[in-house]
Amino acid sequence: MTTVSLNPSPIYSLSQRAHQIKESQIRESSRYCEKFGAINLAQGLPDFPAPEALKEAARAAIASDMNQYADSWGWHKLREAIAQKMQRDNQITIDPETEITVCCGATEGLNVALMTLIDQGDRVLIFEPFYENYIPNLATVGGIPEFITLHPPQWEVTEEMLLPAFKKGLKAVIINSPANPTGKVWTRTELELIAKLCQEYDVYAITDEIYEYIIYEQEHISLMSIDGMRDRTIVVNGFSKTFCITGWRLGYVVASPYLSAAIRRIHDFITISAPAPLQYAALTAMEFGREYFTNLADDYRRKRDLFYPVLVELGFAPVLPQGAYYIWTDSSMIAKDADSAAFWLAKEALVAAVPGTCFSHPDREKVNALRFCFAKKDSTLESAIANLRKVCHFS
Template identity: 50%
Template sequence: MIQKKKTSAKVDQFTESVIREMTRVAMKYGAVNLAQGFPDFSCPSELKQAACDAIAEDINQYALTWGDRSFRHAIAQKVRWYLGLDVDPERQITVTCGSTEAMAATMLATIDPGDEVIIFEPFYENYAPDAILANATPRYVTLHPPHWTFDQAELRQAFNEHTKAIIINTPHNPTGKVFTREELALIAELCHQWDALVFTDEIYEHILYDDRKHIAMATLPGMEERTVTINGLSKTYSITGWRVGYILANPELTEAIRKVHDFLTIGAPAPLQRAGVTAMQFPIDYYNNLAALYHEKRSTFLQILDQIEIPYSIPQGAYYVMADISQFGYSSSLEFAYYLSQEIGVAAVPGSSFFRQPEDGRSLIRFCFSKRPETLQAARERLLQLRQIVRA
């Protein structure tokens, strides 16, 4: 009798999402959820109304596969004023089911077996599985704390004739790093040298601190043609559950990506795309107020960590902070994360989920501070229990 393995060898190379698992753990133990990266406050009322209006107007059937036309044109207008890029909404924009599908569709559309994809480590946990599912071999380049910089020699060594692309996430999840123009220029130089693509995840583009500026790789000289820019509504507009993302790319790449997107999901939710037009038309004051809001939340949470005397790296962007838990003596960050949820009542993400070798993240944990003041206060009250352990 013939017996065949019932599952793909690909899925043996990665686990389920630890980030999403920690939300389930938080729910099980009634912990304050500072794990998964979503706000627990309301999105702008204008977006709620726009979504309701779209549904009431019977925009409830399939949108055009690559995106509602009015939404794509609104994206192009926003990209023009914010990034200074002129993007053809008919030939260079694809709307997807979140930035998660955007990255997967991009890899599946561009990668062949034997290709390599460079990933900065620590990394958002979806990137390596996406590369593996696309039959690529991930190559890792280390970001070194406390400022999460990379070694130029290590990056140069990672590029070779098999390099198809490099993934850049700026602002960066989980570290909060914002890539500098000098760093991006070096990456651009290497991409030209090795004829490589750049997949940029810019979902946190408006959440920046200390007067930092977001620099899109596609705006660097000669990089627009070889950059696939991935973004979405989730973080900037506090609507992570809407699952509306988008991709900017040159027409050749867009044509390939649209083919994959079509057979992955057909299209993103039609009424929510139409509501996205409203988001794209928000005035600049909205983004300034968003940055100020998150600056306050960052300050509040860093004060909490100072109170309990846990070292951390100051995030330059996004809404996460990586903290050092080595003083607690746990053999793994996953073990500490379960202890934190079960015994302290606060959920966080173990650092191990952001590294290919879990032991490399054993002394780190990621907190998400995109929460209401009362949520952060509840977390403070519970986390203060750790101060006794630190001082013991």
């Protein structure tokens, strides 16, 4: 891979945001796979197929010439299905005509949410370890990240931790539950605490709920369902993780009519609309029975329980995730820093993981952690386990 320098030059004059945004470490970790022939347990993309009914629905939509612009807000039948899902699974009544916007992935959803709320210099609270996108997302709107570091194994959030940040002055807080990279699932008590402080200090919440159906011992609760948060929460979600279609880039945003009107204006001039035939296909997925979602969680729990004990056995000191499909581990027994550990693992064990620096405060001098993805075929996980056992003996 050839990296182009972003250093100032007499030829190019780039924006400050272009200088602030660095290349993705997740994608870089995946490139180790090409370089060393390593097994990709880095990037959060399954290596098994999407449901056949969903693929057939996409083929049929394309063949039926559903290939032009869709309604910028999203196909009305899909919005209606999302509203039904919100009522059924999140106990939130939503108007599909005024409160749902279908967009190009949860990534665009998060960006338009931030663009709707955040001005230059506004502070936004994020919880470390955090999903890699949040820092560059904030850079694009001039937001200032305010960090609170959570600690394993519970990743607990307390009022003592939160109060200084809220008193400092926040415009918004980003909640990711179930969380990437830690697998933390926010409890009702924690969400009620956030809700109380958001109302007391007039703060908005953006909730990233893309892994809501990939959940194990706990239940998923949407912050929007907590008393007082209906009009000050923007829910960001999508189809990628639940239906194994990360390449479709299909997501949605749920918010009050006033917030949605602004979200829709911004979305319209960024991407116009999400892919039309894929929206038609997604309606098929929304009509899957409850068995699909139960089986999804059960299958990922089984994969977690296959891979996690091996990481314990080899001395990685993993943290058992309560949701999502990642495992957070120590890396200090491999190298002095996470980047070196990830490089060594890909080169020597032929297994690619993401270094913890990707999910940490950019000014933090030392991070000793790795994130492994177990959204893989059993045969892939078994091959990775065999590779790890050959060279990793840290216990």
